[in-house]
Amino acid sequence: MKKLLTYAIMLAMLLTLMPVMASAEATDWEPFAENVTITIPVYDRGQAGIPNVEDNYWTQWIQENFGNKYNITVKYVAIPRSDVMNKYSMLAAADDLPTVLMEYDYPKVTQWAADGYLQTFDMELFAETAPTYYNRMVANNQLTYTKINGETYFAAAYRPYYDTAYTFQNFVRMDWLREVGYDYVPVTREDYLDAMLAIKDAGIAEYPAGGEMITGVGSDQNYSYRTWPLDEAEWAMYGDYNIPSLGWYPNYELLKYENYKYNAGLTNPEYYLTTSEDAKSAFINGEIYQYGGYISASMDWLTAFYEANPDAELAIVPVNGKIDAEAGTYPGYRTDNPFGMMVGFNKDATKDQLTAAWMYMEWLTQEENLFTFQWGIEGENFNYNEEGLPVTVSDYNGECKMGVNNNKDYWCITIEARQAGTIEDVITANLPHDLPQDFTEDVIAWYYDKVAVRDAGWAIANALYSVSMAAEGEFQTKLTSLYKEYRDKLTMCPEDEFDALYEQYAKEYAEAGYAAVTEERLAAYEAGSSTHMLNQTAEEVDLSK
């Protein structure tokens, strides 16, 4: 046993060191004899005050430090974040696809493969050019996702903490809770409804639960409504997050709950006209109980909240470890994909362009290059604190101003998060510290609770298919649009009409294409062309420590 443990530790160390060992010789490349041009996509999120995404200090920095060294011209092409597929279609129609095509959603990249946008490539050649990148894929068991129908199409970027993501946090009005006699944030449905009704009755807020219109993809996630143990075939058929599963029992439970909250007067009757920005304003103005967002060193909406409500007390919503069988809720939650960007390559890219793109990916994976690209220039974009950790200058607005979220849309080709030592260091670096309340300890504790729930087997990863799914491509837009219409009607109907209406809409939804989608998924699952469900449990997790 002792020997086995020693071997295991040695193996773990070896796996950890492999990327580092490889990186020593990774960039021993010869410059190209003739200049090679590669084009890299970068999201344009349309945010004000962000430098031109195609040409800025940091694109020039890449050119000077990487491109010029190897005789490569690196160009960037802006991809509107809200219109990705259309933009790529337009580029394809104009025969102007970038050298690299990348996206987070697996169905999108498999669609590209099916539509002939991408070329297959030899993973061994990739490994020779980009050993650090390749070894990291091996170490994280990502190679399985790089193939479609047995052919290699993708390289997979790394997503640290993909199954214990802590970066999105929900903030609630702890002061309101205290006013109605709660000294903790409710997690179970019973507690939550009780607290909301008390807040409403006390006249603190007219519609404490607020609510906002759903956006389509990723809306109405029903992971915590799935009863355990979960049937794997059902998971494969309905467990997706791109097309909402109207007609599946967890969705029924979720919408019935929404219907209840609406009819109880907790949800704003205008929620379906409320954008996320409106909801944010409502939270800042002290009209709603809860608002959630990604944490970062500079959270302008939290700053605005405290300015508008200087005496308010906020808390973050804890991780749920409880089974509430009566309400039909469980600690189950969705994990991210075990990869960041799925990176494919233009069907017309030449051998040199392919090599140059791989060099670009490898070069950005090198620790010192990645660090500068993620943190910027010392004294300008960041400073070291007393512990020797980098701290971003959140209001920096000078010549080296970085793109959205610290250049994320550039370095996402290799990794999904900024690295800075331990998880405690990372969380500390990614939270604001100049607010009336500091949430660092809370978020760190939250992360460890999440780890405990994950370790207990409650993390649910969606099924991924190694074959292209024609019905998904055919019906996704139509179904997500139809879903928005149906779910709002279901949310707002009288409680006694809910069941009949749900049955009717579920039937119509199935006929509109959802049946074809689920049948196709089942066929792929039965043919062994899908991933499998992780281990699951039905044990509660005690997070009261």
Place this chain on the structure above:
Amino acid sequence: MSVRAVKNKGPITKTTWKKALTRDWHLYLMLLFPITMVFMFNYAAYPGLRMVLLDYKPAHGYEGSAYVGLATFAKVFRDADFHRALKNSIVFNLLDLLVSFPVPIVLALMLNELRLAKFKKISQTVLYLPHFLSWVIIGSVAYQLFKPSSGIVNVLLVKSGIVDSGIPFLTEKNHWAVTYLLIGVWQGMGWGSILYLAAITGISGELYEAAMIDGASRLQRIWHVTLPGIRSTIVILLIMNLGKIMGSNYERLDVFDNTQVRDYQYQLAIYIFENGLGNAKFSMATAVGLFQSMVGLMLVLISDRFAKALGEDGLL
């Protein structure tokens, strides 16, 4: 009394193309630019229409995409969503025509009767302004005004006790239809009146003088002089508007979108965008677009013949 009687016929001269070009070459040179634009944007894309016969995939191009004949049309015409969108488009465009077409005429007649020049100019400018506002702005302002419980209009109505609860101007399909159409009228009436005002300017002042000598009242002058004077303009614009019966304005529909009004708001532009462009089904989007254009063209031709049969000048 008819305007047609006073057509001014000048001396008949013969001009050859050569003469005209030598004399007015600079005018023709100026014309070259708009003609190029029209050719580029209205005709140069025509070869692309062949994608309706293909299962067009952008990465494969026209040559590499599979030929499917009329299968795309067959698929579209079988699609229940297409029927829903088509029905809504026709109904709403007819209603739009019914409501929006006469208003600019009435407005032009009213503006024409204004005697205070300064007031007339200011009124015209104010009425033209909405045309220059984008639908995005109009939509967001409309929601701020007409939201059922927090919209300013409803807040005022409820507070003043006129209604018990807010009117769902934009959140119930029948109310939505009325609001949608009226906002359309508001946005387009000023701009639409320009052509009529121009046509009214062309009416000879002598006719008004004669009418006044005959003792015609102001209303009678409008009815017997002004309206007949702009009749051919009305007919031409009506024919052109009939061609838009199959059309559909995506921006206008999109800004007034919400999940409670899809029954009416789901029109062809939305269908094309969601099922065609949004899903990269370019063949399908082109097929529906082509269908719209063909029907529009046929309607223009038929109404033109009809107008001519009634003795009007027509469009062509």
